[in-house]
Amino acid sequence: MAVRHRLIEATVADVWRVLADPSLYSDWVVGTSDSRPRRGTWPEVGASLTYTLALGRWSVQGRTIVRRCEAPHVLELEADSGWAGTARIALEVRQWGENALVKLDEHPLRGPAGKLHNAAVDAVIQLRHRSVLARLAATVEASPKGTREAV
Numbered sequence: 001m002a003v004r005h006r007l008i009e010a011t012v013a014d015v016w017r018v019l020a021d022p023s024l025y026s027d028w029v030v031g032t033s034d035s036r037p038r039r040g041t042w043p044e045v046g047a048s049l050t051y052t053l054a055l056g057r058w059s060v061q062g063r064t065i066v067r068r069c070e071a072p073h074v075l076e077l078e079a080d081s082g083w084a085g086t087a088r089i090a091l092e093v094r095q096w097g098e099n100a101l102v103k104l105d106e107h108p109l110r111g112p113a114g115k116l117h118n119a120a121v122d123a124v125i126q127l128r129h130r131s132v133l134a135r136l137a138a139t140v141e142a143s144p145k146g147t148r149e150a151v
Contacts (some may be wrong), residue, residue: 085111
């Protein structure tokens with residue numbers, strides 16, 4: 001299981017505003033572009049969005065579904081990348097002083113990725129998480145801020 005943490009110098013509410021905005025999904029999720037709502041109201045349970053997953057000249061349409069949402073602290077998603085399978089992506093946002101501590105936990109669920117899951121795959125996911133959390137922090141910092149009050 002690949003788990004990574006990052007302290008983001010913003011409030012829990014500021015981080016949640018980014019997580020709850022489906023139009024910003026491709027800004028912080030590595031490899032995705034052109035995200036748009038598909039069904040429901042993001043981030044309610046059952047809501048989904050579609051995106052393009054680009055790897056060089058190759059691209060595929062993906063879909064992410066909200067499986068659990070406890071605003072503003074927990075968002076669990078299932079990313080469906082087609083033939084590669086699905087993955088569980090869990091984000092936990094904790095207050096840490098005046099800032100937010102974000103925990104990202106991901107593991108393959110179904111398809112080839114789930115069957116081939118091992119320590120080497122987790123190492124690659126860890127590298128991706130470093131980028132995802134850095135991009136999330138940058139997106140939060142670039143977004144309009146709320147008040148500095150705790151959520």
